[in-house]
Structure formats: structure tokens, C-alpha cells
Amino acid sequence: MTGTRVVALGHYQPAKVLTNDDLTAMVDTSDEWIRSRVGIETRHVAGPDEPVDELAAHAAAKALAAAGLTPADIDLVMVATSTAIDRSPNTAARVAARLGMASPAVIDVNVVCAGFTHALAMADHTVRAGAATRALVIGADKMADIVDWADRTTCVLVGDGAGAVVIEATGAGEEPGIGPVLWGSLPEMGHAVRIEGSPPRFAQEGQSVYRWATTQLPPIARKVCERAGVALDEIKAVVLHQANLRIIEPVAAKIGAVNAVIARDVIRSGNTSAASIPMALSKLVERGEIETGDPVLLFGFGGNLSYAGQVVRCP
Template sequence: MTHGSRVLALGHYQPARVLTNDDLAATVDTSDEWIRTRVGIRTRHIAAPDEPVDRMAAAAAAKALAGSGLAAEDIDLVLVATCTAVDRSPNTAARVAAQLGLASPATMDINVVCAGFTHALATADHAIRAGSAARALVIGVEKFTDFADWTDRSTCVLVGDGAGAAVVVASEEPGIGPVVWGSVPEMGHAVRIEGNPGRFSQEGQSVYRWATTQLPPIARRVCEQAGVRPEDLAAVVLHQANLRIIEPVARRIGAVNAVIARDVVDSGNTSAASIPLALSKLVERGEVEPGAPALLFGFGGNLSYAGQVIRCP
């Protein structure tokens, strides 16, 4: 009997081009010191013009699928978390399914911006628990640089491109804990990608205050729902928005023995891709043991949040 689901394998992809803080300082009024002091970022990866969201998503998903030992035809659900897909139809999930040669999966895109991956992971877990899917690809992907205002030094220094993916399968022993999710609708304007063409903007101080004060107790509730004490976490993978948010939030959660993902330093803010990208790297480098508990917690656009404790593959 199936009692839940677990993450079987992970994969990630980043474009080859790397943009440094010094590169940015040549085009906008900023400096390496200014960027590192305020957000902790050193570099970010920039997708090429011929490198759309679906290609990056497929590359990360192919790596995760190869690591899972499953065949393409085994996948019956594809969920893609993204807010930067340009085309409306076919959706990104359908394009990924076609590129990977999947048989006849359900395909859905989910737009919850920076909390997209954890929402999508919970959705896959719910579908598997309900018996409507057995093996899912869950992908977070963004080409955030397409939506950057490269004249605004407060936001253009943040963004990067990339993708991360997880293969999620039915499991007698649940490896994905209950999701705790929600939003603050009256503050949804604090992070925006609006207009035509869309441009990313945010009220940075409002987001910082909300994240550092309101999110730690919610994250502790995620641990409580999973039956895991914060001090027993092996890893904490928060949305990689800003090192000045990640470090104090992780500290206030009480995860004193955990590896704290700091991929934002090298990858920038990749929105829905940031959690699976950072988690995949931690697992690939052997920084967390198979079966170890990791807290995943996404937050940001819409002022939405979602988190769960998983057992690492």
C-alpha cells in the first residue's frame, strides 16, 4: 500500500555564461563590495538568447531522470514551477515532456514565483497520495534575466537563470512531509513582474522585514508537522533570495546542526529554480546523507510561502 511519496533523484542545470559583480559595475552604478554587503551575491548565470525556459527545464529533468533509473515512459506527471515562461501554450511542462520523449503524462505549469517549487512538490505528493499519479517530474526553472531592468541597480544585481528538478515516486514510507503553505494577499504588490514587456521590481525592505520576522515560526511549524525537531535537520534549503535573509531565518528556525544552502552566492536569485538547484548541488557534493531530513522552504512573489521536510535521496 502506498502511504506517500519520496524524492528519488535530483538534477540541475545552469547556463555557461557567468556574470560577475565587476561585470555589472561596468554597466550600472554598483560595485562588488556594494552587492556582496547587501545581498551576498558574487556571480550569476545568464542564459543565452536561444536558451529558453523549456530547454533549461528539460536539461535538469533529464539529469534527474537518468539518476532515478526510471525510463521516460514511466513518468505520468510533469509539474513545472516558473514565472518567466514567455509562451502560454504549449505550456513549459508539455514542451519538457515532448523533449524528453515522455509517453502520455499530465502536464501543468505552476506560477507561485519564488515559492513555486515547494508548491509543485506538494502538489505532486498530493497527486501520488490520491492515486492519480505514481511517478512525477517536478521542475523549478527561470530565465529571470529576461525580466530584469538592467538600469535598476537594486534589482538587476539579484537575478540569475537556471533549473532544478526532482523525480518523485510513490513510497510505502513517506519521504515528503506535510506542506505548510499560505500567502499575505494584501502585500502581494511587494514583489512584481508586471507590464508588457514584464519587468521585475520589488519593495526590498518590506520583503526583508516580512521574511526575517514572519517566516521562522512558520518554518518551525513545518518541522512540527513532519515530526522533526529543527536541531535534527541535516540541511536547510530556503529560497535563495538574499544571504541577509537566508542566514538570520535559518538561525531563528533553530537548525543549529544543519548545512545551510548558500547557493545564492554563486547563482543569484533564480526564483522557482533556487531550491531544487541548491538542493541538487548539496546532494551531488555529498554534503547531506541519503535519508537525512532537509527543510525546503520557498517564499517571495505574491508574498506566498510553502515548505516541507523531505528525506534526501
């Protein structure tokens, strides 16, 4: 078995921006109420003619271009999403078709907000085992389709978007660029974050999620770094699921990566579920806030009360 590495990233968000002031015309809320409770200022929202696979394909195309690769170079497409409306073709197959791929394996992964880090681990394992040579791993969600825009407790949180990475096997003697995953869940509390019904609607028990995230997750995230053999003071960035600024900041502080940049893309993008981690990571790279080879802690958490994290090296 060999190791793997991230070779390029890309992200995409719809053009329409929904501000907190815009939301005041839709529900009983205010800019101050939203900022003080969740730290979000704006979010991007896709239109009815922008399906989730289109968002995913845009991000994937950007990652391929950044890697200097063509769709023919990819033999595995893995998409983390919980907002695909149709069962078949799955989102990965539709992305592959949009990009003109020939015969990749196409797999969707639904672990909601922890979906991207689960999908990245699965793709890492697949390439390590020799079942694929190069993979596109995408997190994409269109939360606008599943939120009740009359419910101020949820509609103020969400946004739409996609982020993608290209991974490939490392060369002989090269250190792995994707560390071992640490993942799990709390099934008995799975009801705390839900997308249920027909039509499906997003709902959550905010206080339960907050307590779980801020008390139970920091020691697990520290163990992710231990498994990767990276000291906390060596971590250059912490990219948590962009759920809520009032969760991100205390969790990051308790992890204790004192020299790390903390991703706060939630302020501008809202909670984009499986898209949040790759999108935030891609933006950090694009802005030059982290450099090639820097170790970055990725940690997803949320629906099912699932979590998954790994340390990756910045491409």
C-alpha cells in the same frame, strides 16, 4: 492513500557567468556594494536562444538519469515557473516534448519564488491519491528575460537555472519521504514582489520583503518541522529560497536547526526564483554534504508574499 519520496535530483545552469565586476560596466554599482547588500558574487545568465523550457529539460534529464529511469516512466510533469513567455504550449508540455514523453499530465505552477515547494506539494498529493505513479517536479526560471538591466536594485540579484526532482510512491510499510506542506500567503502585500507590464519586468519593495521574511517566516518554518514530526536538532539541512544572503542567514538562524547545513547557493547563482530550492538541494547532494535519509527542511517564499515548506528525506 500512500506516501511519497524523492528518488533523485538534477540541476542545470547556463554556461555564461556574469560577475559583479561585469555588472559594473552595465550599471552604477561595485563588487563591494553588491556583496555587502545581498551577498552575491556571480550568477549564470541564459542567452536569447536558451528558453526556460530548455533549462528545465536539462535538469529533468539529469534527475531521470540519476534515478535510472526513462521518460516513459513519468506520468506527471509539473513545472514551477513565472518567466515562461508563451501561454501555450505551457512549459511542462514543452519539457515533455523535449524529453520524448508519450502522454504525461503537464501542469505549470506560478507561485514565483515559492513555486517549487508548492509544485512539490501538489505532486505529492497527486501521487498519494493515486492519480499519478511517478512525477517530475521542476523549478525553472529565466530571470534575465524579465529584469531591467539598467536597474541596479534588481539586476544585481538575478540568475537563471533549473532544478528537478523525481518523486514516486513509497512501498508498503515505508515511511513517507515527503512531509506535509504548510503553505499560505499575505495577499494584501502581494505588490511587494511584482512581475508586471508588457514586456514584463521584475520589481520589488526590498525593505518590506526583508522585514516580512526575517520576522514572520521563522515560526512558520518551525511549524513545518512540527508537522513532519521532526525535531529541529534532527534537521540536517535547511534549503530556503535563495533570495539574498542577508535574508537567508538571519531566517536560518531564527529557525534554530542548529545541526543543519545552510544552503548558500545564492552566492554563486543569484536569485533564480523557482529554481533556487531544487538547484541548491541538488548541489548539496552532489557534494555529499547530506546523506541518504537525512531530513531536509525546504522553505520557499517570495512573490505574492507566498510561502510553502515541507521536510523531505534526502534520496
